[in-house]
Structures are given as C-alpha cells and as structure tokens.
Amino acid sequence: MAIIASNFKTNHTRKSTNDFIENVNNFLLSNDIKEEVYVFPTATSLDYFKTVSNFTLGAQNAYATTNGSFTGEIGTEQLDEFGIKTILIGHSERRHILGESQEEIAKKFSFYSELGYKIIYCIGEPLEVKEQGLEKTLEYVYEQFVGIDTNYENLILAYEPVWAIGTGVTATNTDITSVHSAIKSKIAKPLLYGGSVKVANAHEICALDGVDGALIGTASWKVEDFKQIIENTKDL
Numbered sequence: 001m002a003i004i005a006s007n008f009k010t011n012h013t014r015k016s017t018n019d020f021i022e023n024v025n026n027f028l029l030s031n032d033i034k035e036e037v038y039v040f041p042t043a044t045s046l047d048y049f050k051t052v053s054n055f056t057l058g059a060q061n062a063y064a065t066t067n068g069s070f071t072g073e074i075g076t077e078q079l080d081e082f083g084i085k086t087i088l089i090g091h092s093e094r095r096h097i098l099g100e101s102q103e104e105i106a107k108k109f110s111f112y113s114e115l116g117y118k119i120i121y122c123i124g125e126p127l128e129v130k131e132q133g134l135e136k137t138l139e140y141v142y143e144q145f146v147g148i149d150t151n152y153e154n155l156i157l158a159y160e161p162v163w164a165i166g167t168g169v170t171a172t173n174t175d176i177t178s179v180h181s182a183i184k185s186k187i188a189k190p191l192l193y194g195g196s197v198k199v200a201n202a203h204e205i206c207a208l209d210g211v212d213g214a215l216i217g218t219a220s221w222k223v224e225d226f227k228q229i230i231e232n233t234k235d236l
C-alpha cells in the first residue's frame with residue numbers, strides 16, 4: 001500500500017486547512033481507503049482536529065526543544081497541545097533556503113526520535129551534484145545520513161532531488177529507481193519519492209520498484225488533486 005503525504009509548505013490559511021482536512025477525511029471514510037496518508041499544514045494551522053480519524057497530521061518543522069527562548073520556533077509543548085507526534089525533518093527547503101546544517105538536522109532527529117515521533121526524513125541532491133552522475137549523487141545523499149539513526153523504528157525516508165522540487169521537472173523512472181535501490185540496499189525503511197509528483201504521474205511513480213509512496217508539495221494543495229492522487233494509488 002502506498003504512503004501519500006502532503007506538504008503544504010507556506011500555503012493555506014487556518015480556514016482553508018480546516019476545509020481541506022474535513023474534505024480529505026470524508027473522502028477517505030466514504031471510500032473506505034486504508035492508504036497511509038499524512039498532511040503537514042503550516043504551524044499556524046495546526047489544531048486539534050476532531051474530524052481527523054483516517055490520516056495523520058504532522059508538523060513541517062519544530063525546534064529540538066520542549067519550550068524556551070527560540071524566537072520564531074515551536075517545540076513539543078506546542079505540538080502536544082494538538083496531539084502532533086509526526087514531523088518532517090531535513091526537507092531541502094530547510095537545508096538550502098533556511099540554512100539548516102546536517103549537525104542541526106541530526107540534533108533535531110535525535111530529539112524527536114527519543115520522544116518516539118514518526119519522522120519523515122528527507123534527503124536529496126542539488127542539480128550540480130546530479131550532473132556529476134549517480135556515484136556523486138549517492139555520496140551526497142549518504143552524507144545526509146550522518147548522525148541519523150537509520151534503524152529508528154518510526155522512520156520513513158523521502159528521496160527528494162532538489163532540482164525536482166517545485167520545478168515541474170520530475171526525475172525519470174531510472175533516476176528514481178537507481179537512487180531508491182541504492183538507499184534500500186543500505187536502509188530497510190519505507191522510502192517515498194518527492195519532486196513534482198502530480199495526478200498524471202503519481203501512480204506510475206508509486207508503482208516503481210523501491211518506491212513506497214510519495215511526498216507531494218504543489219500538486220497536493222488543491223484538495224481535488226490530492227484526493228485524486230490518493231485514489232490513483234490506493235490499490236498499489
């Protein structure tokens with residue numbers, strides 16, 4: 001069964017998130033879909049959604065703390081208020097735009113894994129590395145596992161080539177399967193693909209060998225598209 005996750009990034013309001021969540025939940029219930037579905041709204045839209053019974057809400061980010069003086073960040077005290085026990089760590093936008101180092105990422109990973117959170121851990125290479133070939137790509141990706149306990153039981157991995165994220169350029173099936181099979185040979189964890197997955201290609205990508213599902217940004221923000229992706233992959 002595929003795992004399908006939506007990353008809202010900096011999109012949707014509290015109101016539209018609420019509508020989205022209700023809509024997806026009703027869809028999963030009325031179609032008796034058992035697929036593992038995750039939604040990562042903005043921090044301001046996290047809430048205790050009584051309606052969420054058939055999928056999991058997670059945080060796109062949080063600091064490695066319970067509380068304290070970390071202006072602009074949230075910690076587990078804020079996540080606990082809404083029963084959030086799932087977090088994205090290592091997303092390329094946090095690495096490359098917000099400047100999170102591997103050391104900080106590993107610290108965050110340790111903190112949240114010690115608390116038993118389900119972690120979706122993202123890795124992926126920028127274009128200049130991809131252009132140097134598979135060996136360099138894998139070298140780069142393996143560096144992103146430094147300090148990470150890859151045996152952690154509540155871990156899902158997401159391979160997201162940076163050049164494919166939000167660009168409309170999806171990796172080819174060969175790109176995806178070669179990286180996925182290499183990672184899978186070292187780490188026995190569910191491995192999602194992310195990078196311009198959309199309604200038209202979700203089934204084909206999720207059906208590839210070594211692909212256990214998709215982490216989706218842009219194409220998941222429209223609820224009808226997100227539901228269609230779930231529908232298209234539900235029998236895998």
Ligand code: PEP
Binds near residue numbers: 194
């Ligand atoms: C992402 O942000 O994780 C992502 C894969 O984005 P997009 O689907 O827009 O490429």
